[in-house]
Amino acid sequence: xxxxxxxxxxxxxxxxxxxxxxxxxxLRRLRKGxxxxxxxxxxxxxxxxxxxxxxxxxxxxxxxxGEQTREDMVVYFAERVKGYMPGEWVKIFDNVYFRKPIIxxxxxxxxxxxxxxxxxxxxxxxxxxxxxxxxGPYTMVEWSFDLYYKDRYEAxxxxxxxxxxxxxxxxxxxAKYIQVDEPALSTRPWREEAEIAGEALKILFNGIxxxxxxxxxxxxxxxxxxxxxxxxxxxxxxxxxxxNFRLLPYLKEYGYNKELGYGxxxxxxxQVESVEEILRDIERLMNLGILPPEKVYVDPDCGxxxxxxxxxxxxxxxxxxxxxxxxxxx
Amino acid sequence: xxxxxxxxxxxxxxxxxxxxLRDAERGSIPYLELHKRIALASAEIIGAQKAAxxxxxxxxxxxxxxxxxxxxxxxxxxxxxxxxxxxxxxxxYRIPVFTGEPDIIEPVWPQRVREYSxxxxxxxxxxxxxxxxxxxxxxxxxxxxDEEIADLVAxxxxxxxSLVQEYGVYVQIDEPILSDRKATRDDATLAVDLxxxxxxxxxxxxxxxxxxxxxxxxxxxxxxxxxxxxxxxxIEDSPARARENAVPLTGHVPVVGIVDGRxxxxxRLSDTTVSIVKALAEETDEVVVxxxxxxxxxxxxxxxxxxxxLGEIVRELASRVGGEVRTLWR
Numbered sequence: 001x002x003x004x005x006x007x008x009x010x011x012x013x014x015x016x017x018x019x020x021x022x023x024x025x026x027l028r029r030l031r032k033g034x035x036x037x038x039x040x041x042x043x044x045x046x047x048x049x050x051x052x053x054x055x056x057x058x059x060x061x062x063x064x065x066g067e068q069t070r071e072d073m074v075v076y077f078a079e080r081v082k083g084y085m086p087g088e089w090v091k092i093f094d095n096v097y098f099r100k101p102i103i104x105x106x107x108x109x110x111x112x113x114x115x116x117x118x119x120x121x122x123x124x125x126x127x128x129x130x131x132x133x134x135x136g137p138y139t140m141v142e143w144s145f146d147l148y149y150k151d152r153y154e155a156x157x158x159x160x161x162x163x164x165x166x167x168x169x170x171x172x173x174x175a176k177y178i179q180v181d182e183p184a185l186s187t188r189p190w191r192e193e194a195e196i197a198g199e200a201l202k203i204l205f206n207g208i209x210x211x212x213x214x215x216x217x218x219x220x221x222x223x224x225x226x227x228x229x230x231x232x233x234x235x236x237x238x239x240x241x242x243x244n245f246r247l248l249p250y251l252k253e254y255g256y257n258k259e260l261g262y263g264x265x266x267x268x269x270x271q272v273e274s275v276e277e278i279l280r281d282i283e284r285l286m287n288l289g290i291l292p293p294e295k296v297y298v299d300p301d302c303g304x305x306x307x308x309x310x311x312x313x314x315x316x317x318x319x320x321x322x323x324x325x326x327x328x329x330x
Numbered sequence: 331x332x333x334x335x336x337x338x339x340x341x342x343x344x345x346x347x348x349x350x351l352r353d354a355e356r357g358s359i360p361y362l363e364l365h366k367r368i369a370l371a372s373a374e375i376i377g378a379q380k381a382a383x384x385x386x387x388x389x390x391x392x393x394x395x396x397x398x399x400x401x402x403x404x405x406x407x408x409x410x411x412x413x414x415x416x417x418x419x420x421x422x423y424r425i426p427v428f429t430g431e432p433d434i435i436e437p438v439w440p441q442r443v444r445e446y447s448x449x450x451x452x453x454x455x456x457x458x459x460x461x462x463x464x465x466x467x468x469x470x471x472x473x474x475x476d477e478e479i480a481d482l483v484a485x486x487x488x489x490x491x492s493l494v495q496e497y498g499v500y501v502q503i504d505e506p507i508l509s510d511r512k513a514t515r516d517d518a519t520l521a522v523d524l525x526x527x528x529x530x531x532x533x534x535x536x537x538x539x540x541x542x543x544x545x546x547x548x549x550x551x552x553x554x555x556x557x558x559x560x561x562x563x564x565i566e567d568s569p570a571r572a573r574e575n576a577v578p579l580t581g582h583v584p585v586v587g588i589v590d591g592r593x594x595x596x597x598r599l600s601d602t603t604v605s606i607v608k609a610l611a612e613e614t615d616e617v618v619v620x621x622x623x624x625x626x627x628x629x630x631x632x633x634x635x636x637x638x639x640l641g642e643i644v645r646e647l648a649s650r651v652g653g654e655v656r657t658l659w660r
Contacts, residue, residue, distance in 0.1 A: 088629035091342065093413050093422040094395045095351045100420075100629070102594070143420045145594045145628075187418035190511065218415055223512075268412050 003127035008293035016303030017066030023047035052124040059320030065121035083107035109162035112169040132170035142184035160200035179213040186219025194227035237261025239301035265300035278322035331653035335644040339624035341390035347371035382641030383657030389446040396423035426469035461505030463521040484524040502537035509543035518552035526557035544572040578612035587622035
């Protein structure tokens with residue numbers, strides 16, 4: 001079955017989705033050592049199927065597996081890449097923690113980590129493309145402790161070389177959209193940091209035959225923007241809604257002309273954006289006159305994992321409807 | 331030259347503290363039980379600092395979710411909103427929202443000082459306050475300008491100080507926002523004026539702390555005017571920047587952030603660090619060694635280890651600069 005992605009304002013997601021009950025149960029069993037990955041695989045398959053069905057119901061054009069198998073965007077990869085060891089509890093907010101992983105040896109990719117989930121989502125997607133989504137090397141290093149590499153640069157480049165192997169595996173499996181998540185990049189919005197991340201992206205994407213996307217969010221993106229525009233990617237996927245579209249004038253100022261993943265859904269707010277509101281936000285971008293609708297991918301600011309499932313579904317549904325109307329308008 | 335050490339700020343939570351807060355949130359233990367468990371966890375932290383020979387100690391502030399929260403909770407006309415990233419950390423604080431002029435319902439520190447001074451003895455307890463400028467810039471305050479909120483906050487913090495000064499504690503004001511590369515001379519002027527007002531009555535035991543990066547030359551120049559005997563700078567986060575911008579801290583005792591509070595490697599005293607310390611301490615006969623930042627974002631076990639390392643670095647630095655160590659025990 002094939003699906004034709006709309007030429008204008010295709011809709012997509014950033015990646016994560018609320019954990020569905022089978023995924024929660026599978027993660028619980030894994031955490032407590034009650035089952036192996038193989039044993040809980042059917043539960044994850046069921047969860048991914050549910051996530052895909054939600055996205056199809058909402059009318060999303062380019063979907064994801066909802067990252068149902070990933071306890072955390074860094075820990076998931078760290079637990080599966082050689083050279084990492086499990087970390088101890090570190091606070092993220094309030095009394096909530098994550099096990100910040102530790103690089104203790106040379107990092108080494110040993111097997112595909114996300115391909116199975118990508119294949120599962122593709123099986124249920126009724127022809128809609130599924131994004132391959134990975135945490136980028138810059139963020140992996142920033143959000144890990146490093147006891148092995150001489151400095152951050154060396155660690156980031158080493159990880160980039162290994163993560164590239166995962167991208168190659170995804171492309172070989174058939175992925176046409178590859179997204180690398182680099183949320184940490186916006187926290188140090190300096191030229192030298194952008195250059196390190198840019199070098200890593202060259203390693204990741206050089207010669208890769210797929211749509212190449214980088215997702216950055218929640219930070220001072222406007223400050224790093226001028227330094228990243230020449231990254232070897234087709235699309236930047238950026239958060240706009242949560243920061244009240246503060247970034248828009250900078251796109252114009254810096255002559256932005258790549259494809260844009262345009263975040264119009266606030267993932268930290270349970271209030272569902274109305275179709276009219278999303279349409280108005282699409283108009284804000286289009287009125288700048290910097291990008292044609294063919295280069296605008298409408299999506300949420302970031303992953304939806306912290307929202308209740310019903311809210312996430314409705315937000316996506318309204319977003320898809322707004323994009324449909326926008327296609328008639330623009 | 332006299333060299334001594336102190337930890338900059340908060341500690342991570344031990345399992346005891348984490349579970350105590352969790353149980354309290356679930357309502358399964360009464361307030362008094364929570365208080366008892368937090369006191370036990372704090373006693374362990376104070377004990378670790380005394381064992382390392384540190385003459386000035388913190389209680390660890392393990393019951394604080396972030397540096398702002400206990401104050402926000404104790405003030406009228408302020409609440410908290412969603413989460414926002416705290417500088418370049420993978421840690422999120424709750425955004426304070428001022429709905430009117432804040433006022434103290436109950437001060438934060440007097441009770442803590444009464445309890446923990448006894449545990450700290452013969453060491454001296456340190457009280458840590460959020461800087462008014464940092465709080466103003468990292469909060470929402472519709473209807474108020476940053477300077478207005480900062481001024482109101484400074485008045486409340488002055489009252490905190492007036493209530494604890496009779497105990498002979500050290501008082502530290504944290505203004506990490508001044509390490510931001512976009513911080514201006516005007517920002518520094520405001521922060522310095524307000525800190526001078528707050529620390530006025532305790533200026534001989536007052537500490538003004540800037541961390542997460544080394545401040546720019548124009549900011550540092552202004553910091554020299556602060557009415558606090560001790561001026562803390564993070565010199566390990568970016569040694570190259572520290573080397574470039576370091577000047578003699580005329581009129582102040584340098585408090586040098588050497589032990590990395592955000593990473594878990596075993597710290598060593600490098601020649602670069604020693605040369606930066608010498609530059610900062612050119613016109614003084616006293617130096618204080620500290621952690622680069624709070625240690626609340628590393629695992630508890632490592633924070634205890636770093637406390638001990640801090641004691642070792644004090645001794646090593648003293649030997650490298652031909653100084654004398656001041657420890658708790660002699």
